[in-house]
Amino acid sequence: MLLSTSEKVDAIVVGGGIFGCAVAYYYTRDNPGKKIVVLERNEICNAATSRAAALVTRIRSKKDFIPLSLETYRAVAEMEKQLHESMDMKRVGVLHVAASEATVADLDNLMRIADSFNEPAEYLTHETVKTKVPWLKTDEALKFGFMPNESYCDPYLLGIFFARCAKMNGADIRQGVEVKGLLMEGNAAIGVSTAAGNIYANAVVIAAGAWSPVLAMQAGVGLPMAPVRSQYWITERNAIFPVDSPIVLLPDAQAYARPEGGGLLFGIRETKSFTSSPLDIPKDIIDFSFSPDRGVSDLSEVIDKLGRFFPLVYDIGLKYYIAGFSGYTPDNNLSMGIVPGVSNLFAATGCAGAGISVSGGVGLAFAEMISGKPNPYDFTNFKIDRFGKIDPFSKEWLDKCALARSQKRSG
Numbered sequence: 001m002l003l004s005t006s007e008k009v010d011a012i013v014v015g016g017g018i019f020g021c022a023v024a025y026y027y028t029r030d031n032p033g034k035k036i037v038v039l040e041r042n043e044i045c046n047a048a049t050s051r052a053a054a055l056v057t058r059i060r061s062k063k064d065f066i067p068l069s070l071e072t073y074r075a076v077a078e079m080e081k082q083l084h085e086s087m088d089m090k091r092v093g094v095l096h097v098a099a100s101e102a103t104v105a106d107l108d109n110l111m112r113i114a115d116s117f118n119e120p121a122e123y124l125t126h127e128t129v130k131t132k133v134p135w136l137k138t139d140e141a142l143k144f145g146f147m148p149n150e151s152y153c154d155p156y157l158l159g160i161f162f163a164r165c166a167k168m169n170g171a172d173i174r175q176g177v178e179v180k181g182l183l184m185e186g187n188a189a190i191g192v193s194t195a196a197g198n199i200y201a202n203a204v205v206i207a208a209g210a211w212s213p214v215l216a217m218q219a220g221v222g223l224p225m226a227p228v229r230s231q232y233w234i235t236e237r238n239a240i241f242p243v244d245s246p247i248v249l250l251p252d253a254q255a256y257a258r259p260e261g262g263g264l265l266f267g268i269r270e271t272k273s274f275t276s277s278p279l280d281i282p283k284d285i286i287d288f289s290f291s292p293d294r295g296v297s298d299l300s301e302v303i304d305k306l307g308r309f310f311p312l313v314y315d316i317g318l319k320y321y322i323a324g325f326s327g328y329t330p331d332n333n334l335s336m337g338i339v340p341g342v343s344n345l346f347a348a349t350g351c352a353g354a355g356i357s358v359s360g361g362v363g364l365a366f367a368e369m370i371s372g373k374p375n376p377y378d379f380t381n382f383k384i385d386r387f388g389k390i391d392p393f394s395k396e397w398l399d400k401c402a403l404a405r406s407q408k409r410s411g
């Protein structure tokens with residue numbers, strides 16, 4: 001469709017990943033008749049979103065994330081009703097494995113957090129865990145905590161559910177439309193430019209994933225996040241991986257795992273996480289080589305940490321390798337909200353590797369803010385200016401963000 005150069009809408013979202021689609025979903029749900037357009041230069045939900053391991057974690061030590069994730073579960077139930085289709089969330093629960101005094105203390109704290117959110121959580125014995133998770137070498141652990149409501153999902157499907165419901169409610173989702181630049185009037189964002197013309201709006205939301213700092217810089221803002229690679233493997237099938245066994249978090253190995261199609265999907269935090277300047281990532285990451293050896297050298301470096309709990313890792317065949325960029329920050333918090341010093345500009349960015357989990361709350365928060373209403377959540381710890389003035393393209397900044405991911409212990 002050709003755009004008119006004087007097109008005017010209420011809100012523009014740049015980027016059709018899960019964040020952009022979730023914003024459009026809530027905005028159209030709560031503002032019937034208002035016009036929102038989502039501009040995606042490739043296909044929707046095909047960058048980070050489709051690559052996620054998609055643990056939809058409800059309870060975590062970063063308490064500010066929890067209400068956002070709980071909203072994701074509410075959205076799933078609501079969208080299933082709207083579409084008369086199931087999302088087939090895999091409610092298998094999560095098993096937290098603590099194998100050192102420090103992680104036992106972290107687990108005890110997490111169990112208290114679960115309790116404070118009225119989320120079921122119980123300690124399990126070694127015997128129970130052996131039957132639930134046959135691949136796990138349980139004698140390494142000191143304590144196990146189990147939270148039965150935790151789930152994983154198909155991340156592409158979740159993103160597409162947001163998009164389909166938004167479209168049914170009136171959102172205009174355009175694929176193959178690249179935003180070339182922000183249109184500014186003084187200190188205010190007034191729209192975006194595309195190859196087909198300019199679009200003007202009262203609010204512009206940057207939800208461009210790994211590429212977001214490039215757009216924010218056009219408004220003179222150094223967005224505090226960096227694209228940092230996450231990677232995981234899926235093993236060949238084996239009866240030792242029951243499809244209904246829980247997600248397993250292994251902070252002492254800085255690893256996580258979950259069942260996938262009769263095999264095991266597992267991810268690690270490598271010693272040096274790979275990062276790239278947002279300026280250097282191709283527009284379509286299908287063309288990007290995340291690792292020439294499919295992550296094998298990174299895995300080799302940390303394999304003994306994982307082998308303590310998953311001895312079969314040394315022998316089992318690895319069938320698939322998946323990698324992608326998430327927006328990491330030095331404190332592993334999200335980086336989002338109203339862009340300081342620029343009117344009408346918002347950034348739903350810096351997902352900290354948790355964007356699938358928090359997508360519901362993020363979508364609702366931005367739909368409210370761009371409608372001129374208060375943010376229903378506390379974003380104090382996510383503030384865009386919390387690191388002061390930063391250069392998101394400098395090596396020093398990129399390394400800081402990559403280090404934060406390498407040191408991450410939680411799921």
Ligand SMILES: Cc1cc2nc3c(=O)[nH]c(=O)nc-3n(C[C@H](O)[C@H](O)[C@H](O)COP(=O)(O)OP(=O)(O)OC[C@H]3O[C@@H](n4cnc5c(N)ncnc54)[C@H](O)[C@@H]3O)c2cc1C
Binds near residue numbers: 019041042355
């Ligand atoms: C390997 C891996 C495992 C993960 N595991 C989990 C997990 O278990 N749980 C979890 O919650 N999260 C996980 N994540 C993180 C999750 O995938 C991300 O947080 C989430 O997908 C971010 O969504 P997004 O919309 O911000 O970005 P994206 O999905 O990357 O979407 C951004 C979109 O913006 C578009 N865009 C960029 N620039 C422009 C432009 N100028 N004009 C138009 N369009 C533009 C891009 O084409 C892209 O489609 C994982 C990520 C990876 C890579």
